[in-house]
Ligand SMILES: [Zn+2]
Ligand SMILES: [Zn+2]
């Protein structure tokens with residue numbers, strides 16, 4: 004696995020939390036479990052498993068907030084901007100570093116939890132696939148529910164801690180896989196998969212008051228919405244443009260449609276290779 008001893012730098016969207024590690028992770032995988040999909044609001048999460056002796060915080064971590072997603076696993080996010088950040092939880096030896104926050108980073112070796120993969124996402128690369136953990140990772144597997152059948156006219160969704168629940172009541176106008184650096188850092192994922200409706204197309208059933216927003220100071224439109232308890236990416240309404248942006252990773256029902264294309268591939272993470280046949284646009288298509 005070891006390539007060289009270069010340092011790879013990562014940071015959250017707002018820059019409060021920064022870190023680095025020497026590029027010899029013990030494993031690097033894409034995880035398709037529903038918890039990763041919800042926490043990151045993405046088709047899958049990508050993690051480097053880094054020995055703690057190879058990992059360095061490069062900033063204060065005052066804004067780091069923890070959410071215990073299983074008895075063994077703590078997930079961490081920046082309370083200011085909602086980016087998922089490395090978790091320094093229970094495990095004494097390994098730190099789980101989200102690759103999406105790294106422009107440069109080691110290559111990935113496998114897919115895990117493919118048994119729980121989102122039905123709207125297809126794996127098209129040749130990496131090894133494991134139905135649950137990699138054989139040498141000795142963790143307890145929790146039952147993972149598959150996406151449910153959608154109700155007539157409604158696709159249900161929720162955050163990882165279930166505080167925020169919503170219904171999507173309109174068909175998506177379009178679904179993009181976005182590779183821009185803002186999306187990658189906000190979700191700490193290889194790319195985001197977002198569906199778009201009008202602002203009326205998302206109805207919050209529960210927990211709307213727990214949604215926090217981070218607006219990037221220099222951005223015209225870009226903002227990130229997340230659950231203040233678990234850090235999961237959740238839908239965001241933009242009344243100025245009259246749209247709602249829905250992270251497909253947050254869905255509990257199969258929307259029956261996946262991404263139509265890849266956008267902003269000029270800004271793609273260098274460690275990620277697109278292997279499907281979807282149209283790929285350097286920036287935003289007209
Ligand atoms: Zn931050
Ligand atoms: Zn996972």
Ligand SMILES: [Zn+2]
Pocket residue numbers: 162163164165166167230231232233234235
């Ligand atoms: Zn939550």
